[in-house]
Each structure stands twice: as C-alpha cells, then as structure tokens.
Amino acid sequence: MYTRLQRETWLRHPPRATVPAALRPWLTDPGSLTARIRARCTDFRVRVISQRLKRPNRDEAWLLGLRAGELAWVREVLLVADGRAVVFARSVLPRHNLRGAWNLFHGIGARPLGAALFADPRIERQPLACIGLDRRDARYHRIAAALAGQGLPSRVWARRSVFLLNGRALLVSEAFAPAILDLPA
Numbered sequence: 742m743y744t745r746l747q748r749e750t751w752l753r754h755p756p757r758a759t760v761p762a763a764l765r766p767w768l769t770d771p772g773s774l775t776a777r778i779r780a781r782c783t784d785f786r787v788r789v790i791s792q793r794l795k796r797p798n799r800d801e802a803w804l805l806g807l808r809a810g811e812l813a814w815v816r817e818v819l820l821v822a823d824g825r826a827v828v829f830a831r832s833v834l835p836r837h838n839l840r841g842a843w844n845l846f847h848g849i850g851a852r853p854l855g856a857a858l859f860a861d862p863r864i865e866r867q868p869l870a871c872i873g874l875d876r877r878d879a880r881y882h883r884i885a886a887a888l889a890g891q892g893l894p895s896r897v898w899a900r901r902s903v904f905l906l907n908g909r910a911l912l913v914s915e916a917f918a919p920a921i922l923d924l925p926a
C-alpha cells in the first residue's frame with residue numbers, strides 16, 4: 742500500500758531559496774521543452790536510452806492510477822543541444838492507454854515526443870510540479886548514469902506533468918543537467 746505519507750512531495754512552485762534563479766524558467770515554462778531548447782541551440786537531438794514495457798516506480802504508478810506491478814511503456818531519452826545532454830526525460834504510458842489514441846508513442850523513435858504532444862490540440866497538459874532529487878534517491882543515480890561525464894550538483898531539479906488525450910494519461914518527467922544553464926536564458 743502506497744500511503745499518503747509515503748507519497749513524494751512534488752512542488753507546484755520551485756522554492757526560491759533552493760532553486761537557482763536561472764533554472765526557474767526551465768522548471769516552470771508550460772510550453773514545449775523541445776521548442777525552448779531548439780530556440781537556444783544550433784543542433785538539437787533526442788538520444789533514446791530505452792523504450793520498453795516495465796514496471797513504473799511507485800510514485801509514477803500511483804499518479805497514473807496503476808496497480809502495484811502493472812506494466813507501462815517507459816521511454817527514457819536525453820535531449821542533446823549542440824552535442825551536450827541538457828535534459829534526461831522519462832515518459833510513462835500505461836499499457837492499456839497504448840491501445841487508445843496514444844499510438845504516437847510507439848512509432849516516435851528519435852523524434853521528440855514534445856513535437857507530437859504540442860501539435861495535437863486534443864492533448865491537454867496538466868499543471869507542472871517539480872522536485873529536488875539528491876543522492877538518497879535512486880533516480881538521482883539513474884540520471885547521473887545517463888549523464889555520465891557531467892558532474893551533477895548535490896541536488897538535481899526535475900519537473901513532471903501529465904498529458905491527457907481522451908482522458909488517457911501520459912506522464913512526462915524531465916530532469917535538468919547542469920549544461921542546461923549554459924544555454925541562453
């Protein structure tokens with residue numbers, strides 16, 4: 742049972758005291774992260790790390806209304822700007838939602854998910870929330886491994902939101918690498 746007390750504290754607004762001012766616009770911009778990065782670099786690529794059926798973590802499963810152990814399509818990618826990874830993104834789609842209108846998920850490949858999400862007027866984005874992950878959290882180490890070569894700060898800030906299409910949910914989480922701050926504000 743994943744109790745209310747065990748649920749994580751995702752914040753609607755990045756705390757001013759602990760989030761670097763230059764990172765705040767990245768955590769709060771409700772538009773496409775792909776578009777925001779593309780506007781600030783010359784060469785943009787999506788590097789797919791994995792995309793397969795697997796068990797989401799407890800917090801993801803709870804948010805998506807999945808039972809413990811239920812499988813979902815999980816896609817992990819790096820967003821790369823001018824050769825440097827700036828975002829580690831993880832998208833979770835409940836298996837039963839794939840039969841619905843989320844079939845875009847399957848064939849997306851190395852194209853950015855955001856380009857499809859923001860092109861379909863039927864898709865609505867729920868509010869963003871953010872969290873600071875530190876070394877006590879397994880996700881911190883997953884991000885560090887994906888960003889191998891970039892030293893991470895003691896706390897990595899991530900954001901997440903649910904995209905709804907005909908009432909069916911897709912959860913997108915994005916963690917920001919230090920290199921994001923080298924892009925123009």
Ligand SMILES: C=C(O[C@@H]1C=C(C(=O)O)C=C[C@H]1O)C(=O)O
Pocket residue numbers: 772773774775776787816817818820828830831832852853854855856858913914915
């Ligand atoms: C949701 C967006 O799509 C981006 C691209 C992703 C992908 O290709 O898997 C995942 C999350 C985002 O960082 C966006 O651009 O805002």
